[in-house]
Amino acid sequence: MSYERRGGYRRRHRDDYDDRRREVHETPEQKLKGAILKLGEVDAIEELPRLERQIRDHVPINIPNVSEAFRIGVTEQPYKIPYYAALIRLLHDRSEDATDIKGLTLGRQILEDFWKGFQTYLDKLAWRETRLCIHFFAHLVVAKLVSAESMFALLQSFTAVLDEFGVSHGRAKRAALCAGEGLIIGGPSLKDSSPTNVIDIINAIQSFNDTILSSQWLVQPTIKIYSDVVSIENGDELLDSLLKTLRALNDEDFTETSNSFPQPYTSYPEIDPATSPPFDLPSVLVPPEIIELDGLAADSEEEAQVKKEEWPEYFLRLFDNDISPNPNMPAGYAVRSALLDILNIFEVNRKECARLLLEYPKWTPPGTFKPKPGAPNEAEPIVGKDWQLESTIIETILGAFLILPESSHKSIYYIGLITELCKLSPSTVGPAVGKSIRRLYGSLSEGLDVEVARRFAEWFAVHMSNFGFQWVWKEWVPDLALAVQHPRRAFMRRALEFEIRLSYHDRILKTLPEAMQAPDAFTIPEQAPGPDFEYDDPSRPHHDAAQSVLNLFRGRAKADDVISHLDTLKTNLETSEEGHINVDAIVRSIAVQSLLHIGSRSFSHLLNAIERYLPLLRNVASGGVSSAGGSGNAEAKAGILTAAAAFWKYNRQMVGIVFDKLMQYQIVDPTDVVGWTFLNGSTIGQLSELAAPLSLSAFEWDLMRGALDKANGRVMIARRKVTALRKEDDDTRARVKASTNDNSMEVDADKLDETPVVDNPALTTALKAFTSLTREQKAALSRTLEGFVASLAPSATDSNPNPHSRTVITEKAWQNRASWGKDEWNAWETWGWYRQFCRAYSPYLRNYSTTLWTVSFAKFEGSTDPAINLLKKTWNVATGQDA
Template sequence: MSYDRRGGYRRRQRDDWDDRRKEHHESPDDKLKSAIIKLGEVDPNEELPRLEIQIRDQIPRNIPLLSEAFRLSVTEQPFKIPYYATLLRLLHNKSDNPTDEEVPIGRLILEDFWKGFQGYVDQLAWREARLCIHFFAHLTVAKLISADSLLALLQSFTAVLDEFGVSNGRAKRAALCAGEGLLIAGPVLKEHSPSFPDEIINAIQAYNETMASQKWMVPPLATTQSTIVPQEIEIELLDMLLATLRKLNESDFQETENCLPRPYAVYPPFEPSVLQPYVLPSLLVPPEAIEMDALSSGAEEETPVKKDEWPEYFLRLFPSDVSPDFDDPAGYVIRTTILDIVEVFEVNRKECARLLLEYPKWNLSGTFKPKPGSTVNVEPAPGKDWQLESTIIETALGAYLVLPESSKKSIYYVGLITEICKLSPSTVGPAVGKSIRRLYAALSDGLDVEAARRFAEWFALHMSNFGFQWVWKEWVPDLALTVQHPKRAFMRRAIEFEIRLAYHERIFKTLPEAMQGPDAYTIPENGPTPAFEYEDPSHPYHDAAQDILNHFRGRAKAEDVISHLDTLRERLESSEDAPNVDSLVRSIAIQSLLHIGSRSFSHLLNAIERYLPLLRSLAGWGPPSTTAPGGSAEARTDILAAAAAFWKHNRQMVAIVFDKLMQYQIVDPTDVVGWTFLNGNAIGQLSEAAPMNLSAFEWDLLRAAIDKANGRVVSARRKVMALRKEDDDTRARALAGAAGDTNMEVDVEAKRDEADADSPQLVVALKAYSSLTKEQRMALSKTLEGFVGCLAPTSTAPHPNPHARTVIEESAWENRANWGRDEWNAWETWGWYRQFCRAYAPYLRTYVNTLYTVSFSRFDGVEDPAGDMLKKIWSIATGQDA
């Protein structure tokens, strides 16, 4: 290594030595904690005695560290809970020469573990609290915890179900804590108190019955709009828990032995004279924290909007010999454990995939079929012998398709399934293929439109990870279906998503010839290229557009472009055959600007940011120096129409451009909502004169607009709260200074009045918040009015769908094999209305009276099945159905 005059070589040597000195060396405590957490990496049954000795040999003994290791292990590795209960059972043995005063290590750990559990409950960390209850239930079966105290603990959670106005999320989690604790410790609890299991089951059942209307809103198979009856291949989570508990209760919980491993059962229970079971302290589940921070001084009072938690329905994709039935107790344990693993390991999908495929190691022998080529001879358990990979994929997809939205980001589930496929392609691949075929078949049986949209996204993303290889020829016969049938709509959406992830020519070549023709309405003939209306030299306004393009290419100032447009407008107005001049000028300017920005996303952003004054002028907002709000709704609609026409072959870019126009406040969310209902279904429409309807594309535009309005309100509210706190702090300091001033000439009252006044920044923020709240209300109102106009149109409605009212009838659904374009259009629009109400229920509830008056008052006292259905869905979503 070379040497320089500044001593570089010696300095690097010294830095390397310092780095080595700073290397972290694990302390004995850290090594022991790591050993506890890593229990079972090879064979848990063999490792337990060695780990017990390792813990006993620790000197000095660090009980808080041991307890923390147990808590982390139990709450982050739920599949290991029975083995940690066994380890604690081993640690309850006293030393070889015990004294009367000796307290077993296991008891000390358990006492400290309870303190951590109380912390979880106080913080309302429901998942961690539930998994700790699993641990306590196993310890109760092992006779380390008294049955009486576990009974009282479970009753404290069922008490939550009787709270006045308890939210669905809180009640559901409390019911799972009590019900799953009973499921695990049922044999001991029923022996101790024969009536107790019935009390728990009845309490959960009583609450579950109150959720009937909410369940009507969220099943993945919406078989009909009027009477949605859960199918055999779908079940709600609490229904699944209740079915499991009833089945176990009928057998006095003897079947529990076939559901859960109990490695601690090989050890005899302690005699009461040797060790008294630990009595869990009494516990009270704290109430939900309700934030009552109102915004006054001109802003509408509002509590923070919390996401609604609806009942969770899961789809069944495989028969009972492949994956467990919903009412099978072992199946409930398997499914919920898989869901817990998926939930916990969101931060590391690769580790999650590995643990899921290793799950049989932690379950009872014979539960799953052995891997192909495995030399281990496992006797299949009676009624089990399920396929692990199919069970995992079914459970993961069930969580992904939960309505109205999954608990995790969609991309997480997609990535997780991809990682599982990469780890074991030969076994997971067939399970994924069968799942795709089953979901595709469900499209004809009423698969919810939101579930179908997510299915198309997952399908395209999954195909992109595996070379876009799919047997499309299987679906060629379905091209005979009407063009708006859900199966044909799925093909178009999936292929559109695939083109976004690759390019048109590549996807085109993967399709069979029958799907490539324009009459198949499956893939466009050309790629998602821009459609510059004025590019053709024969166009009458080609030259005018070229002049504007030259200004943009020369990076002319926005003021110069505006001046040129004014000149163009005057010239066109003097022409006798000119159409609406203002709309034409806006169209030429917007399409020319988008043409400049069409080369890449960065080109688009640069073009928009450079010519923001031009865009504001085109929208009718006036020069930047003006402070008065204004703008022309017609002008903003023209801008949206021009952008949509330019990108009519690329609907993704339509959504992107609309989002940027809202972001830079060229158009309002309300403008996007209004344009979508009137013109959205003209983009990529398959035929002319289509009735008013919504597809997944229009829903994406609506969702983006509503989310933008809601997000602005949340942001403005945070700013107001921060400024309010700053004002309060300043006011308190000013009053404290006035009170401490001994100068009698100081006017304390004047200082008090001055301190009470809001700061100028807060006044401005409150006005902005009030304005954005109004915008939010208008966006929601406009969306609701649009749905009402689509689904219960008046005789004067534009493009009315004649079947919007009839498709909600039971007889119409039974006749769906004969439905045409209009019927399926109406059915899909009803589905998006349902999704709108359930996804935005907290926001709708804020303005429930105003929105009802504006949108539903015309149905009062009128016999209209569509109006009744609209109001029914609205009432359930806003909590008015009681």
């Protein structure tokens, strides 16, 4: 007994010792740094004097350590910037323990070291950190710690970027935000110093913004196909909002700045400039963009390096100005800018981001948001404010999520963040989410962009899956009277298809009202997703032939044996069947569907089946089972895609997956998938009777996007491989040359030049592959553009498959959209996907703009057809040929 007690004591003693060994002992400098970063966890105003004393009492003071803490706080906790400025202001007061031998105050020393970090951010073109540091300097200008003249010089160095020749939109936009937001915050002191400079900065941003009106037209979230004018009711473009805010502030001499940003330092005694002159920010130049050239251009049309195209940022508005702030006014712009910074900085931790978003009101001027229920109203609401926090947060998140052509972060981040907010405060965030869903749903009939609608359906389905798929579907039952392809009804089908993927068909069916469950409602499929083996029924033609092939697959027969059997099967069918049937198509369908039937149990079964019978698939794709191979036959590849789509017609998600695997194993090319999608995509699925020829819905767009991304991705990988091999080859040649020079100092120079150069076979192979893949990429883009032109300008083709395509061009037709039917809405959606194609793939389209224009548009020169003109206008904006 005593032994066990002593043993237990020893175990506890050993565990305590191990715990002590694992403890992290912070140095005094680390504790001080942590205290600076934790400023404001309770009450920032009350903590400032205590933190000032803690910094002063730290002896010897490590200025770089303290300055680094300020830089981290400013760039990673930007909502605290006004309070860090106030802390610098307190540290700027003279004190015996706050000066060095040069007589500089502690605040001045920290600020000088802080500037070094800012210069590093600028040299690296770390735009977000640079902009937030400018916020910090702007607050210090108002606090009289930084001179207005040097601040003007800093802001003007960024407006100079806007005048650079050929400046990219992304670079110009970031520079404009640095200059404009610095002016918004520091405006009260800057305008007192020089009203002329204020006007010059605003005009510089305005001049650049005037050059991108056509780009704004292409990315606005609500569209009217006929309109050539940038006119939007429920969205705000980022630079437009910045300019409207600046002009509103300037008209009122920046008096509204104090109501838009906290300024705790204004309550401190003013600094005497005679005894403590303000800090002059050193002059800077914004470094040029880094352009990496890899020299792989095959001709003059192709740029050396494809970079992601940056577009104007339109944020969708969901609520009225009395519910969420108007970003075109100073306070509203300040709120949205701060919330977007939190979203972007804390993308690595959505739970922390959700917490900070709900705590954001403590960092705003009193009265900005309505107090929480039951909380004391400590401040009277400011006129034009008193907004709803949760609605503002959800609107900001969805605005960032729905930016066109794509959001800054993955969709799952925004979706997961909204879920975390609902978990933290379900009673307040839940109603805001519900209102947002209803507002977006209402916008579907008002021209909401098709890509925005697709993401909306994705978010809706995932959000419902996190909360038991509970939604008041009966609210939307009256919309069943709308045209079957109306955007609202299309949204219902798309959202329910996503929900079924995340759950089960029967479960989702039970959540719907009876009116939506009916087959003639065309809202949800009648049966659960699954395979449809055409030859499974003994009463169907060719059942026995399919079973014989299926048995070979089940027995894991060799690919050559299956090919031989298919040859025999083809011969027998040619003998027994009448001549009007396509025997090759039947044999091809039997082979592909039988193989997919074997792989239908799981993804691993599918991959194993495809990999085992790659020779068979390549043989079928070559144009016939009796062929010896080859590069492929367009008709045979289309037949493979048709057979695969027919097998999975009740599960369109699997259609996309199988197509991706067929492209991955190079059974079909991306061009084949694009061509097949335009001609056959709308015929797939239980609701295929709703589609029109040569029209695109979100499903067809997903297939096309997968094909284009595959082609572009292959080129990118090949480019990187060639670049790496070239670098390796250059290094090898340099080492050989250096070694030869070292070992042959007395050899004649002419003989050194005769040193044979050995070709790199790996580089040669990689260059050939790159050339081939580039050709494939160009073909896929060209086929996509040709398909859109044929769909949207049918009058220019021999046939007229969709006569309603042009009805959406005129304003009168749009105003009468309540009477539109299936064909008109199909055409409208196809126009939307054409816009998305042009803006999402604009970097690649610019590479081949001359070739693609010649193939698709040259034949329309001189045409006055409004459809042709709109096609050309959209193309020109996307490729940068229409300012």
